[in-house]
Amino acid sequence: MNELYFTEEHEFFRKSFRDFLHKEVVPHIEKWEKTGHIERFIWKKMGEMGYFGISYPEKYGGLDLDIFYLVIYLEELQKIRSGGFAAAMWVHPYLAMSHLNAEGSEEIKQKYLTASITGDMIGCLCITEPFAGSDVGGMRTTAVKEGDHYIINGSKTFITNGVYSDYLVVSAKTHPELGSRGISLFVVDRDTPGVSATKLDKLGWRASDTGEIAFDNVKVPAKNLLGAEKKGFGYLMQHLALERIVMAINAHARSEWALEYTIQYMKERTAFGKSIDKFQALRHRVAQMASEVEMCKSFNYSTAYQVGKKKYVVKEASMAKLVSTRVADEVAYDCLQLLGGYGYVEEYPLARNLRDSRLGPIGGGTSEILREIIAKIVIDGKKYKPAT
Template sequence: MSDFQEYFDPNHQLIRDAVRRFVEREILPFVDEWEEAEGFPRELYLKAGAAGILGMGYPEALGGSHEGDVFAKVAASEELMRCGSAGLVAGLGSLDIGLPPVVKWGQPALRERVAPQVLSGEKIMALAITEPGGGSDVANLQTRAVREGDCYRVSGSKTFITSGIRADFYTVAVRTGEPGFAGISLLLIEKGTPGFSVGRQLKKMGWWASDTAELFFEDCRVPMANLIGAENMGFACIMGNFQNERLALALMANMTSQLALEQSLSWARQREAFGKPIGKFQVLKHRLAEMATQLEVSREFTYRQAAKMAAGQSVIKEISMAKNFATDTADRITYDAVQILGGSGYMRDSLVERLYRDNRILSIGGGTREVMNEIIAKQMGL
């Protein structure tokens, strides 16, 4: 793995070291057990909060650190992925898709009540946009919020919500106005609100360690003070939030590729066939060289977009490209890793088996591959 020194400074290396030690101490000894149990202890949020991991990139006044330092967040995110469980990373990091709208657009009282509890790990945050009949068609969401006095009455449902079972706070997309993107708002809805219920934990192909749930709202009364941003301006907030989510997913895909490549190289060096290590056979040497090349290109392109984001530039087209390229690369590298390890790569106790399963969601979540191509084409004037 190249050091990419033009993007990371010595402080970022200190962050890497600290997060890597946290992973080695608090996650790696237990991660296989948590995967099989399809969940990890809530206490891990508190530990990650105390270590400053959850607060990375958020304002100090709210309990965060390194606000505006995109590559501090990148370094921490990449090291968390070294635990080998993307589901755990997604569950632990669900605040990073649920909390930013509250921090950016929430009223001060709401922001100051919610954010410190989430960044400390005391409370858990989720984002609730996807609906059973909607998928990637965010502009068409049906969950309705009708204003009544000083409250909204919310009715509808959500699905595929990461941390949906155990979250305390949910940033929920609702329809407050006309059909289409112009009638969408964001509300903060708290667990325990009358009329709000959480459904069953959903069983998934991968990301076993993250809890994923359905949410139901039946005449759920939410205070108007919990409105995030202006009424009917939620779509713009969602789209802005998606850029950071797509960067995070590209980084996750690249680290999935990195771990799969490392496992493949280790196996190629030690596994022998026909009297020599299999890595000495030209067909595997070339495959590994191609895997490394694809990853190097993907990582460099992703980092370039992160650098542009850090400089305040708009990268709507490019971050969509980065997500697609990174997930395509991870598709290929995890496939090849299983093939290189052969039968061992198909076993549940193999890391590449988990990487192969976990990887599949990355080109779906945060906007599907097809939606990314639509965004890219639109930005090209098509």
């Protein structure tokens, strides 16, 4: 199957990125998990190596590589035992930077996108609010035009990179009377007066900084508008397919790693005079998990291929995330069970894996919302079209 999507060049990239992670990142993971602060030096190193520019134009310092370099990037990040670090490293280039590249003016791209690719600037995407999570159209944050500026008021929550980032891509209603059709997007500098952030204490993803952000009469230049007024909802929806396939790939990669670790443990752990990988009940549980993970991976690769061909894959990306994150949760739970008491001990990595995995069915669209989107497509015949 891999030969369908991966070349020798892809595999060389995988090895070099894996080596980089084990040399430059792994030695610091435990510290970052404890502090919830990924130090700036690693962002700069990631940028210097070109990892933030994988999918971006050479004009801005990117590498403009195909979608399966992104797949490798995501898979390898899941194998170093920190969902929080992985999240920070994909939210920056594939949530915040995606909007800069797609909707930003040339001036915005030169200022923010180029510095984001080099790792000199870190970004976050601000959509979710305390009273508007899956209901994006219910957001209350406003942006009122006053001369050559907008004044933003409101709040956002559960924002990855929300505390230590340098800029924020913010969704706000410029025309509240229009509901979801009145949403616009802006890029806001962190040090703008009126922007404040509070770090949230989370179950998992502990290495990443997740913040609740307040905007109190934040004055933003009109030139910081991304795209056109009132087009923000369409822009957000258009990029959600990418976010969902990213999270689906994260899920299957995390599951693969957990299974590999568990199988190795089972080969070494003995009970009643033989290694526990010889017990039929345990073997069959592993066989079931491996089958489901492989099926998820195959579908995710197929969907990623379509994303790479610029197809608008709302249905497929929603299905990929829905199923892959559910399977990942089950694999995390069952693999921990197969380690017995050691699975519950922090010295072993599966306890963290269980916590980190739990966000999968919540972030980027809850499983409940995804089921309704899929139902609208397959039952009601709804057609989702890209923003124009």
